[in-house]
Amino acid sequence: MPVMTTPIMTESDLREAVARELPGVRADLERLVRIPGIAFDGFDHAHVERSAEAVAELLRGCGLDVEVARAGGQPAVIGRKAAPPGAPTVMLYAHHDVQPIGDRMLWESDPFELVERDGRLYGRGAADDKAGIMAHVAALRAYGDRLPVGVVVFVEGEEEYGSDSLERLLAEHREKLTADVIVIADSTNWDVGVPALTTSLRGIVNCFVEVRTLEHAVHSGMFGGAVPDALTTLVRLLATLHDDAGNVAVAELVGREAARVDYPEDRFRAEAGLAEGVRLFGTGRITDRLWTKPALAVLGIDAPATGEAPNALVPAAKAKISVRLAPGDEPKRAYAALRAHLEQHAPWGAQVEVTFEHDGAPCVIDASGPMFDAARSAFRTAWDGTDAVEIGVGGSIPFIATFQEMFPQAAILVTGVEDPHARAHGPNESLHLGEFARVCLAEALLLARVAEVGRG
Numbered sequence: 346m347p348v349m350t351t352p353i354m355t356e357s358d359l360r361e362a363v364a365r366e367l368p369g370v371r372a373d374l375e376r377l378v379r380i381p382g383i384a385f386d387g388f389d390h391a392h393v394e395r396s397a398e399a400v401a402e403l404l405r406g407c408g409l410d411v412e413v414a415r416a417g418g419q420p421a422v423i424g425r426k427a428a429p430p431g432a433p434t435v436m437l438y439a440h441h442d443v444q445p446i447g448d449r450m451l452w453e454s455d456p457f458e459l460v461e462r463d464g465r466l467y468g469r470g471a472a473d474d475k476a477g478i479m480a481h482v483a484a485l486r487a488y489g490d491r492l493p494v495g496v497v498v499f500v501e502g503e504e505e506y507g508s509d510s511l512e513r514l515l516a517e518h519r520e521k522l523t524a525d526v527i528v529i530a531d532s533t534n535w536d537v538g539v540p541a542l543t544t545s546l547r548g549i550v551n552c553f554v555e556v557r558t559l560e561h562a563v564h565s566g567m568f569g570g571a572v573p574d575a576l577t578t579l580v581r582l583l584a585t586l587h588d589d590a591g592n593v594a595v596a597e598l599v600g601r602e603a604a605r606v607d608y609p610e611d612r613f614r615a616e617a618g619l620a621e622g623v624r625l626f627g628t629g630r631i632t633d634r635l636w637t638k639p640a641l642a643v644l645g646i647d648a649p650a651t652g653e654a655p656n657a658l659v660p661a662a663k664a665k666i667s668v669r670l671a672p673g674d675e676p677k678r679a680y681a682a683l684r685a686h687l688e689q690h691a692p693w694g695a696q697v698e699v700t701f702e703h704d705g706a707p708c709v710i711d712a713s714g715p716m717f718d719a720a721r722s723a724f725r726t727a728w729d730g731t732d733a734v735e736i737g738v739g740g741s742i743p744f745i746a747t748f749q750e751m752f753p754q755a756a757i758l759v760t761g762v763e764d765p766h767a768r769a770h771g772p773n774e775s776l777h778l779g780e781f782a783r784v785c786l787a788e789a790l791l792l793a794r795v796a797e798v799g800r801g
């Protein structure tokens with residue numbers, strides 16, 4: 346007896362379908378970018394709620410069963426569509442929250458309006474990671490009701506703020522989230538025109554350190570010379586965190602030289618926007634420094650602003666420190682080491698108080714097996730014959746390690762919409778339109794190839 350099956354979409358069907366969907370996808374990206382959903386404390390979380398609702402609506406429009414889920418933190422969106430008989434289920438991950446915009450004056454256009462300039466779309470979240478959400482939507486729309494796999498779309502709402510409630514949320518929804526393959530659309534490509542498959546990410550530990558040397562501010566002339574001010578003391582403490590070569594000086598952090606990809610220094614300098622004459626710091630290959638060794642940066646300091654600073658000794662000052670952890674390191678252990686370092690290096694007996702903000706584990710992905718081959722093949726096709734480079738990234742996606750622990754069998758394909766010019770987290774974040782079209786096509790092709798592997 347003949348079995349009724351929906352005809353499989355061919356590569357050219359998919360090319361056509363994705364091209365057809367792109368204008369609508371862009372219009373919906375524009376709607377998402379208008380919602381300033383920032384999960385950080387002190388921001389209006391009503392926007393995060395609206396953002397989750399907008400994502401839920403998009404997924405309902407793709408014919409998915411959708412719920413907005415939370416576990417004490419910001420809302421995530423889960424959308425599901427059952428697999429055709431015998432086909433694998435693919436989880437599609439992205440996040441809908443964004444980073445704060447920083448100094449508005451540094452933006453060339455409204456951060457919450459998607460504006461096109463020179464083939465790029467500018468706006469906060471235009472790349473990280475609202476375009477990741479839209480890449481999933483593009484692939485789903487391209488298939489319509491001919492989707493060859495089951496899908497679970499998981500769109501997190503507090504990725505940029507440490508994913509604090511994620512573990513609980515995943516545990517509570519474990520059954521629904523089970524998948525054979527997961528596609529994470531939250532990383533970067535190697536260059537414009539060159540795709541990447543991300544196989545390692547660094548972890549992260551963020552904390553605050555407050556230094557106190559006085560019970561109250563005093564006249565800097567009357568007491569200066571004998572009393573250490575808190576800001577000088579803090580700066581001196583922060584200076585102990587690197588050695589003279591610029592390597593992180595906190596003992597016991599994991600780091601190794603392992604990367605095989607060459608990142609030419611002049612290209613790196615240009616992409617980073619390094620100021621004239623500034624030397625790189627740290628040792629080893631650039632990719633080692635970025636991907637497989639720890640990094641430490643001071644992200645902010647609370648101290649009197651220079652325009653208003655009186656001639657008084659500062660009694661207390663606080664810094665925010667961020668450590669990126671190499672794959673193989675462990676956030677709780679690293680935080681203990683950092684804390685001990687800060688407490689033991691306080692100059693002049695200053696009081697030091699360290700408080701934890703949040704952390705995320707690093708991860709390594711073994712990119713072998715048929716699902717990874719499927720991804721490489723989809724990328725090659727979408728980028729007209731250019732092979733994906735296997736890269737590490739220095740950034741963090743805490744979700745991945747958590748997911749690996751819960752579903753050790755699942756193949757984790759870390760893809761993304763960014764390129765080295767995307768300026769995620771900075772002013773004038775942007776998405777390359779041409780690359781975005783390739784990302785959407787690659788994802789549609791990937792689902793077809795995953796279905797084939799699943800059947801085989």
Ligand code: BES
Binds near residue numbers: 473506
């Ligand atoms: N999309 C980034 C992760 C990323 C960065 C991937 C660079 C590829 C290249 C993600 O949204 C992010 O920024 N995560 C935070 C996590 C943190 C708040 C726990 C990060 O890395 O700062």
Ligand code: MN
Binds near residue numbers: 440473474504531
């Ligand atoms: Mn992101």
